[in-house]
Amino acid sequence: MTWQTNAGRRDVIEAMKKLTNFPVLLLAALLLPVAACNLTPSITDSDTSVEDGDWPNYGRTGSEQHYSPLNEVTAENIGQLSLAWHFDLEPGFTVSAPVAADGKLFTTTGNSYIRGFDAVTGKLLWEFDAKTRELAKGPLQMNYGNKGIAYWKGRVFLVTTDGRVIALDANNGKPVWEQREYSLDEMRNTNGPPRIFGGKLIIGHGGADISPIRGYVTAYDAMTGKRLWRFYTVPGDPSKPADTKAEQVSRPTWKGDWFGKGGGGTAWNSFSYDPKLNLMYIGVGNGFPYNPKLRSPGGGDNLFLASIVAVNADTGAYVWHYQVCPQEGWDCTATMDMTLADITIDGKLRQVLMQAPKNGFFYVIDRKTGELLSAEKFAKATWADRIDMKTGRPVENPGIRYQDRPGMFELWPGPQGAHSWLPQAYSPRTGLVYIPVIEMGALIGPAPAGMTGIGSGMGAMLVADAPLKGSRRSFLKAWDPIKQKAAWQIELPGVWPGGVLATAGDLIFQGRIDGQLVAYDAKTGKQVWSYKTASPIVAPPISYRVKGKQYITVLTGSGSQGGGILASGNAAFRTDYALPRQVLTFAIGGKDPLPRYTMTDRVPVDDPDFRPDAAKAQAGGMAFAMNACIVCHGMNAIGGGAAPDLRYSPMIMDQNAMKAIVKDGALKLNGMPAFPQVTDQQLEDIRYYLRAMAKQAAAGPAGAQAGAPSAATSKGM
Template identity: 45%
Template structure:
């Protein structure tokens, strides 16, 4: 039943839920019989993706086995669960919350916020990305819906408690990241600054009532309207031109962290819109507070300090990656630090008290900066990286980043941070005439860049798992991994690192040296990080399987055949997954369909601007959406129109592209048939 609890099963696990459920201290191990929960995205307030549990160790991890499995009926499971007193909670697809008994895999209840029927969903579902997590405090779950609501749900029953519309000032925004609890507030951001003029902000709500407590804007608005606070007034001095007409960007679409020691919320802010600074701020400038860590007073939302990672950002570099907190010895002194490994390839250690840089070392290949000045904290930018005078530049890392949103972890026992690293390049170049660049509405990625020269092609991207020595600012070890996109990591007190890889295996590595100790084939790639917790004093590890990419992979996890599941493991588990044999669906075609090259050219422009992120580069899908070459939908014009323009499949995550004309839809059909026949010919 939409908008309400769709299933409710009374049982001991549900009755065990109580107010004041404990979270572990990430710096110390809990007693064996204690309940150790995973109650935030990163485990607890430190957000380290670290569990102190020690039952599973290097010596016995070989005895780890499956204890329960729950199949998720969804189109997208790129999400991380939380676990509280034996119940695993997660949101999948269109923010549908599930409560599952960890030991049995039995569904206890499900809450569907009915995203597809909301008027705002037609546009906001076009973003294509699913939800990545939820939040919890004092018996209440918080989920953010794609089309812009923040919803509080009772963790015992699944009944909604309150709902707030948070995108009231972001017409073209959408939400994919988790909310974050900060004391008695719940804070939520949003995304959308790749597609349209958008001004980023975050909003805090009272966790009990849903009443708005404060809102903080990331970038300054129109000076003629005045500034909301002194932080915005100061930021305006770092912009030029008429930036407010471009929105500015700076959306906080994923990572935050709450620091109980200072009662602050830290924001990881996004890139500018468009990417190319020569368009949005033609006279240059740092463009605050893009690509920054910003500290705010959690009670009032007042600015405390900021550290800008990428001033003058023209590269889609953002700070949406993990913000993790630690207390550790550095240089013989105990420091309260914030650790952060964003897209740009540098690992930052920042003093939480004042926002000053402690260290910044390279954890991956990069060529955009010569170094980070240890005194000023500013990067010495490589002039070629700004692609001046129309000169192309092959830059590392690529826009996916050296580290994406797949979680890194930090172990206070080893002092190492474990990062899923990608190494790939992209050619950056200005459009033919920067001053004449025009915004393309309708779900086009508006980079403000030109087409790279045909003879300048980046080498094939690769990946690895990197252990970074935080105190000593250097790589401790690294191991190569399959493909490019792999899952987030979990560090444990038992000396293990758990991570899912895109070859379909959940792996356990030695935290000390990266040696692989255990592997379990889960029949799907994984992007979400595993979690660990106890039920009745026994340690469990859970992970959600599901893979998506804008690029084809090997193996390629077909959208329709993915085994999206919640899997839970423990020592002595003996359950088996059902046998699975993937089927390679044939490319569809109708010999009577005559391709018009002119129409196909129109369709190519639409596809590469609006469809490529979900349906794949070159129309070779990477698991995020169906492979259109193999789909019967484009074969019939009426069916194709009902899906693409009218939103017939919105409940399965396919938004409505109502702006497309009949000619553009027909062009897409011709381009799809063209690519299908080219692919069939190449396969012969």
Template identity: 40%
Template sequence: MKRTFIGLASGLALLMAGCHGTGTQGTGATGSDEWPYYGHDRQEQRFSPVDLINRSTVGKLGLTWSAEVDSDRGQEATPLMVDGVVYVSTAWSLVYAFDAATGKQRWVYDPKTPHDSLISACCDAINRGVAVQGGKVYVGTLDGRLVAIDAKSGKLAWQVNTLEGAPSTMRYTITGAPRVVKDKIAIGNGGAEMGARGFVTAYDAASGKLAWRFYLTPNPDGKPDGAASDDVLKAKAYQSWGDGEWRRSGGGGTAWDAMTYDPEANLFYIGAGNGGPFDYQVRSGGKGDNLFLSSIVAVDPDTGKYRWHYQTTPSDSWDYTATQQIMTATLKIDGQPRDVLMQAPKNGYFYVLDRKTGKLLSAKPFAPVTWSTGIDMKTGRPNFVPNVHYQNGPAVLQPGPFGAHSWQAMSFSPRTGLVYIPVQFTTGAYQKLDKFQHRPVGQNAGITIPEFPEDQLPQILAATTGQLLAWDPVAQKARWSVPKRWFVNGGTLATAGDLVFQGDMDGVLSAYDAYDGKPLWSFKAGQSIIAPPISYRINGEQYIAVMAGFGGAGALVGKIVPNQPRSNGRLMVFKLGGTATLPKAPAVEQAPIDVAGLSSTGNADLGMAEYDRTCGVCHGANASVSYTADLRRSGALHDPALWKSVVIDGVLKDQGMVAFDKILTPQDAENIRAYVIRQAKKGAAAQGVAGKK
């Protein structure tokens, strides 16, 4: 069976000193002691104005307390600190509350998220954070609820089903953090790859009563939804879509991460996601820009009514979402202060817009970009390269679906005028399917999914790296960079101590000089850090806090991220003079892959294609990572009947392994087993283990 290599992104398809002092803080800033919002302040700059930990003192930074959570899944959350309490969400949407100075646990709330909801998630059972407002803590759950928790007691205050009104045939999850919007709480969702139509809903923070809803793509049946977005969708968006699969799937556009409330402009900015399916020809007949896919949309925070939009990637066919962090600031441009919005989305361009009007002010690539030759400043549109929509054969493009920058937070220092971006160097080769068929379970990305060719791995590994990049948003150029071994790393934190903090996939939290990138301090966490740090101050002491825990989308792609041993996630908190130590991690020795006697009557080539469509979203590319369960080591692999009972009959449903009887036949399951056996034998050969050929 013919396969196509799509570079670094198979998991998701299933799935440089100078010019300082150009920025100002603006009135959207919050108090210096707390970290009350997802991005610290309303501007989402992730800048701490506390400077006790600085270039001179950071060498004395040490761990002061840590707390283990109850899941070994990916940990991506930004902690919040309000009134001396740290609130943090973990995998499966749990919320913990700790004394911010001592680490004493005050409470933990478990929303009892059904584990079978994982089947609708593109990238692990992660959760990126909570919101705090009016004595309540708010969290979105993987199965689509918005839950309000009493901040003092940890008891349920109220909860709503945010998916009410959405077609039951569409498959949604929530992994992003809610946002406080005046007296409301706003939440989006994910699921574009699965077959979903994106929207954002705002609820009264006190009662949970629906305030407004904004859909990011038109209603597939052409009827009004009774939502704030109806007028603009009819006037602008509907005409930008042709006929195609979107009339079944909703087209995508899910708002799974970026949302920013701007009190100065009285606007709420929403980052809209990729198209579903990816292939523009399948999704929309190859016609139209497909609004509001991969767009920044500004709405009225009181009513949800449309104000303006800017589409970063018209006719998106590459998973180039605009769901990455939306940051506001006041920059000096052409000698005059200008209120701007900044974003570095997946497509590799750094955008600066007028945040009141949406006018494009500048756009330059911050990473290698080959899908376009630049942005036309008159129209704001990209200049596409030939065959960019891969209808005349495969198109090898940079970046790939993982993007040049994903959800991992960037930060901005008003002191240096620089934005600190966790950059990803990725490539993707896109190829259309011979025939697309919508599936009720599993991926509906609509492109071929590859197996990594072993002979290309050296080149792939050499090219698949990361970078901490200091970017000048006024000059639109790099000021300095620090190379990273792996392409997936943690978000960043900038501080008034002229430091930049970032964790990485190797499990090291580091502090760098914000002006030149010189490394000044590091701490070995013992497990990967993909979450962003925060800072707060209590009783005259400054703290740095960060979650550690391997997982997320990057863990789905074997050999281009480390295949880390599983261990429960942990919140780590540091201060000057801290002397605590982490508990010693238990030794993890993985048994050799046992392939003795393994055989199958199935077709491994057919199984490879079905594995990619059905299994890879949880078990990783090439069946070669132990992200959830390493299928090459599964006991069920040795017994065809047991394998069928798991895959078809769902005997492990309570553990999240749902039944696939509605989309797979017993022969499909056996074909998948044949493919996994083939991968197991490859793995055993690499370990020097003899097995049946």
């Protein structure tokens, strides 16, 4: 691990002089609970360029706090919070965050279908269809919905899953400029939200789960679309000179005959920005193959995999890095949101970056230098005992490296992570970080010979939702970053906890898999309000103000990769693909009567000729997993909301219909890509497996949750 910086020192006194509300906030600090007494809440955000009433970026500002400074809605009046307006959406991905500015609300659903609304009335102003389903090439670029969009100076920005970067006129939805981030033939896709930092549009991408691509992050001029810089997260051709600092730092950590065979490091989700330090922070993902011995035969930490990297915001030049999982081998990514805040630790004001990545440790890092300040477990983690504060490296538990031992063994957290990409929030008023936590283990081992399918090159075998003791649980944890322990926690239904919003009204909003939007007291965790919908709520809510009134908006509906990978743990709840998906906007005194939705019963397909065959079911389950069917259609074929639940589809009874859909792409425009690489035998095995799962679903809840034995590839969710 290396800590390096060329950032200048921040003059704290001068910064505090500029804060006009310092006396008020200082008084508020005296009233905070003991858990927050070491904080300096007068400095709430490193990026103060955003108007209080707007929410233009995924995390609102470059600090990615998912915090609104609005305080009209409080625990005292939240009983008056009710629906102001709603809008019905089409089936598909809705696990995305809207943005709001200048009296308008903007949403993205499905494959980059963008809408602009009047933020007060919900009137639809315009629609833009990026036509990703028509233009995308292959399943990697089609079957993931984008997680968010951005707004800046009268423009809405999106990135399609097939790699087009588009700026729209916020008044009418017409394209202003368009760029292509990568070729359609490359094994890349983009589903994370773009960010606008200092007039620059920041873009990452995915794809490292199935190919040894070289990850990178790109910055565009938001006004013109001109590419400004590109930062590569793994080194390039070792036969060429190392002409950048990033190359000089990363190249020695890749050893042996690795180039062209190993790679990855895609930054598909998380970015933060400190305009005063002029630093941008990149959260980097896993490597490919997963097995480090195949990826980098000579060993090495493989930088910048599973790392937080700080770069110069103007040039993209490397400044410092911190690696959370050296020699990453478990889909251990640092692509979870990175929260920036200024807090006092041991009597010293520190400018920190806080992250709860997949690996189960909560990190507090000096964002100027990359120095590790503290790290403790926020969830069950068996891969490491602790983080050595002298070296900053994890102290791994013996035998945790599957590439060095035979058979499968238990690993916590599993590839879904202790915290996935659904965002945490931070309140400068309480000093607490509110984390949607997943408690879920997995089985992992070396890949057996003869594996085929999209995920067959990983070099590892993963059963991502193994029914382990204490597994398949989720929590909302209010984490004290100074004491490094939970101030309070609430166990949630299911295993796919929604994204979090914190407000200056001392409230925490979070959706749940059981269809509840819930508000909690930020200091105590006491539930103070809830609203029941017909669908799960997983997307993070936002809050904004128009004409002096505070609004809270969230999109309903399950889905995304997490909805599939975690489907077994959510089997007790209806997460149907066809359940109503809506934009819901709340305000004090709202008067929109949402029509009542009547849930209909699902009936598994009638299959009287089915005859059990354990070997065929096993083969079909393996093919279903290794060809990534689980990502959309769910673990053990239990639908998670991202796509139809195939246990209830008559298509599985028709061999020709299955072939037309799966191999030939007959339903491409519906969002189902073609999988021509699937052999006829694999397809028939998959069809048998789905019939077996339908039979179990017909047997009742116990059978529906048990599932036939199946392996699971891991996906950065």
